[in-house]
Amino acid sequence: MKVYTIPLLIVALLAVVSPQSIAQQSQGLFTFEKSNNAGAKVDIYPKDKAKNPISRYLYAKFAEHLVRDVYGGAWAQILDNPGFEGWKYFTGREYSWIGQRYGQYAKLAGMPDAKVKESTNRNVTPWWFDRNIAPWWLAYGSGNVVYKLDTDSFNSELAQKITVNSLKSQQAGVFQAIYLPLHREQNYTLSFYARSILPLKLNIAINKVAEGKYVLAEGNVKVGTKDWKRYVLKLKIRKRVKNGTLLMLSIGLSKPGTVWLDQMALFPDDNVKGFDADVVRFTRKSRLSMLRFPGGNFVSGYHWKDGVGPRDKRPTRMNRPWDMIESNQVGTDEWMAFCKAVGAEPLIVVNAGNGTPEEAAEWVQYCNGGVDTKYGALRAKNGHPKPYNVVYWELGNELWGRWQIGFTTPEKYAERYRKFYEAMTAVDPNIKTIANGQSLKWNAPLVQKDADILRSVSLHTLVGGGTSKYSDPTDVFESLMAFTFSYADELRALGAQMAKRVKDPRIAITELQIFTNKPNLPNNQTLSEALFYSGILNTSIRLDGLVEIITHSALVNHAGGLVKAREIVYPNPVYFARTLYSLQSGTIPVRINVDSPMYTSSGKYSPITEVPYLDAIAMVNNDDNELNLILTNRNPRKTLSTRVVLHDFNPVKNVRIKTLTGKSYMARNGWENPTEVKLQDSSLQIKGKELNYSVPANSIVLLTFTRK
Structure with missing residues (x-):
């Protein structure tokens, strides 16, 4: 990656750009000049076209x-470490992610605050760290239960071995704290490889954390071979939970036995x-x-x-x-x-x-x-x-x-x-x-x-x-x-x-x-x-x-x-x-002249003077019957009143508009508020070949004109 550092933000350009006005330099079909007032003007000449269409x-x-x-x-599979591999692969950033996930789990499970804090403290061995259990997985249940990361695996290096000698709880096994895309899909497919010495039944469930009786989905699989075999279980979520709720996928035994697990995957059924x-x-x-x-x-x-x-x-x-x-x-x-x-x-x-x-x-x-x-x-x-x-x-x-x-x-x-x-x-x-x-x-x-x-x-x-x-x-x-x-x-x-x-x-x-x-x-x-x-x-x-x-x-x-x-x-x-x-639809750039207020980027950064607040590009489509004007207002505070003049292009009255803006240049979306910043559709009526449009601060606006 080429990183342009600050205060040397423009360091790569110093060999080719001197600290001068770059805005007033004509760029072929594209000219930017400093306006004499607080507003902006954009003149578009669709007859004057670039030699080459742009590349999509x-x-x-x-x-x-x-x-x-x-x-x-991008990948839809839900589980982390589906191959039950060992800790040598998880000493870096994933070690921290495990701590974050199980810090959330500890809090929801009502564990002491010390365990919640311990989850992300690299100076201590965290409660979720166990050399005998695969990273991202934890044990559940109580009794005489032995866990081992065994080299007798179906694929790669290790498999998870679980031996239940006796039980004090109803079940014992391993679980992983997971999230599911329940806002769109209730059906899931769990697949895995397993083997056992004697026939046994695996109990599989998806629960809410700390609410073991709140079962969202469950099923069981009979394992009865010493050789590795692939098993598939369909799980349907039958209860409603709030989006973004932490859940548990558990796989365990309710009777004594030994099972090996490997290559486990959980996919939502709507995966593409x-x-x-x-x-x-x-x-x-x-x-x-x-x-x-x-x-x-x-x-x-x-x-x-x-x-x-x-x-x-x-x-x-x-x-x-x-x-x-x-x-x-x-x-x-x-x-x-x-x-x-x-x-x-x-x-x-x-x-x-x-x-x-x-x-x-x-x-x-x-x-x-x-x-x-x-x-x-x-x-x-x-x-x-x-x-x-x-x-x-x-x-x-x-x-x-x-x-x-x-x-x-x-x-x-x-x-x-x-x-x-x-x-x-x-x-x-x-x-x-x-x-x-x-x-x-x-x-x-x-x-x-x-x-x-x-x-x-x-x-x-x-x-x-x-x-x-x-x-x-x-x-x-x-x-x-x-x-x-x-x-x-x-x-x-x-x-x-x-x-x-x-x-x-x-x-x-x-x-x-x-x-x-x-x-x-x-x-x-x-x-x-x-x-x-x-x-x-x-x-x-x-x-x-x-x-x-x-x-x-x-x-x-x-x-x-x-x-x-x-x-x-x-x-x-x-x-x-x-x-x-x-x-x-625009593919061919056309001549555009922009008069805009300007600013100087200087101070402790490499100086660039007279940078236009209003950036603009205009393109016609292949059939030359649609003109697309994209206006970008880089002013962090002020709306730009902009006069748009079309030359040699007679538009129909209706102008289609798409606007992307936010409360400030720091506006962002989040999983709980995913549409804080989004495209907004609107339209206006143009009289003749000119219009006045107020371009919001920190915005990108697309104006689409259709030829009569």
């Missing part, structure tokens, strides 16, 4: 196997090819154009063959970049199913960190090869005889960064890129590759040595890292907004460097977000991210096709996009910004 891949997203973007996010129905619905509704996966830093240690074949037999690995477990339940075929379900083009990032060109070429063959090829045949064996025909492939992730597995020098990467390119295109010459790009210095050897095979370079733009929590929020906000306007100079410089040797060069911004990560400052969960994203999009649109792709970070529970909390999925404000751009 500007409205794309990025997903990575980190935190809860995939597992506990294994993915969360709400995530699929929101993503499809927003008309996602492209999805980049599986990373991110993750991919530099990822080996794609771990993630294909029967899910129950895939190996468990350590996700080294993010210090967490990787079950490989979501792999190539799952991601391709998701892309199909939401209508998105896949962009696959290959492991150019500790991977090899041969491995990457085999991945291309798995995705695109016929059934008469080795890996095309493997794909068919896995249930997918038709090739996926994946076009876009990114060759590594951030290999210029010292945090990256396999990081290297610019010169060595140029050599690595050629080896990967040649191996992959030998399998499929029709693929389009994206090289790891970043700065002028890093890109120079690529352009010098690989110009004949170079078409596009990636750029990761994460702005605001290192910002002090004591910074003034409005100063940070205005600096972030200024960055989006000045960003054009960095993009032009990178494009000009490539154009000297590369025919028709392109840039793919494959990671993008505000990176302050401070709850009291503008961050990727707030309306600020939507306004920031709008600015980056507008800047990219003005560059006449130089930027071919923007995969904004990220899909679920990572940066800005969708959030899944307590199994409730809701959008961040930036989701609505991307939806607004993606659903509007």
Whole structure:
């Protein structure tokens, strides 16, 4: 990730931008001038069109196997550690998550305050930590009961062994504290592998915490074989509970016996090819154009063959970049199913960190090869005889960064890129590759040595890292907004460097977000991210096709996009910004002149003077009968009275409007209030070719005009 730090927020631009007015520089069809009053004016000339239509891949997203973007996010499976693996996989961030979950459980269960506090205290061994029970799982019941993490497993390393010698309670076994998406689904399927020495009955139930008699669903499974066997149980929730209520899934014995458990999964029945129905619905509704996966830093240690074949037999690995477990339940075929379900083009990032060109070429063959090829045949064996025909492939992730597995020098990467390119295109010459790009210095050897095979370079733009929590929020906000306007100079410089040797060069911004990560400052969960994203999009649109792709970070529970909390999925404000751009019909930018009040982003930040408060872009559709004007008011406090003048375009009276705004640039949604910030539809009547419109502070407004 390229992190633009504060106070060096604009440090990457200093080589190409001097501290001057950038607003008054004409950008081809797009001109910004300082207004002489507090209002703004926008003149639109639809006859003057850009040479190239914009790419719909500007409205794309990025997903990575980190935190809860995939597992506990896009993936619908409910349980944590479904493979009952051991504690070596849970020493990092997941250790803290376990403490948070069971801190909630302890409070609901009426445990002493000391146990609640102990749950998240890393200086003591917490009450929920037991070397004999798999992480995320706890024992319940009393008696002579022995637990063991046994190496006699169905898959990977360990299984949970439970031996009940005698009971003092009705049952004993293991349970996990869970949330369920009961706002939309009451039917669930539990599957697992089990074996036993003698026949026995497993009792399975879903209860409310601390209310064992309040049974929401229950059933039993008879286990009667020494060999591993898969069992499936349907569970129907028959009682109502409040959304976001912590529940318990328990699996236990009511009589003496020994059972081994492994590879347990709990899916809501409305899952879409294994993915969360709400995530699929929101993503499809927003008309996602492209999805980049599986990373991110993750991919530099990822080996794609771990993630294909029967899910129950895939190996468990350590996700080294993010210090967490990787079950490989979501792999190539799952991601391709998701892309199909939401209508998105896949962009696959290959492991150019500790991977090899041969491995990457085999991945291309798995995705695109016929059934008469080795890996095309493997794909068919896995249930997918038709090739996926994946076009876009990114060759590594951030290999210029010292945090990256396999990081290297610019010169060595140029050599690595050629080896990967040649191996992959030998399998499929029709693929389009994206090289790891970043700065002028890093890109120079690529352009010098690989110009004949170079078409596009990636750029990761994460702005605001290192910002002090004591910074003034409005100063940070205005600096972030200024960055989006000045960003054009960095993009032009990178494009000009490539154009000297590369025919028709392109840039793919494959990671993008505000990176302050401070709850009291503008961050990727707030309306600020939507306004920031709008600015980056507008800047990219003005560059006449130089930027071919923007995969904004990220899909679920990572940066800005969708959030899944307590199994409730809701959008961040930036989701609505991307939806607004993606659903509007405009594809061809047209000439626009903007007169706007301006401000200076200076103080302790790199100075950029005369930044327009009003950003604007105008586009016509392919049939030239619809004009879409997007206005973004970056003023943190004031509504902008704006006069819009259409030239050579006679509209019908009705103007359709979509507005995204909030109480401030810090406005955000939450699982208990998921619609605090959302798109609002309205309309107005235009007389002739002019209208006056008040653009709210901190807002994005889409005005759609239809030609008579």
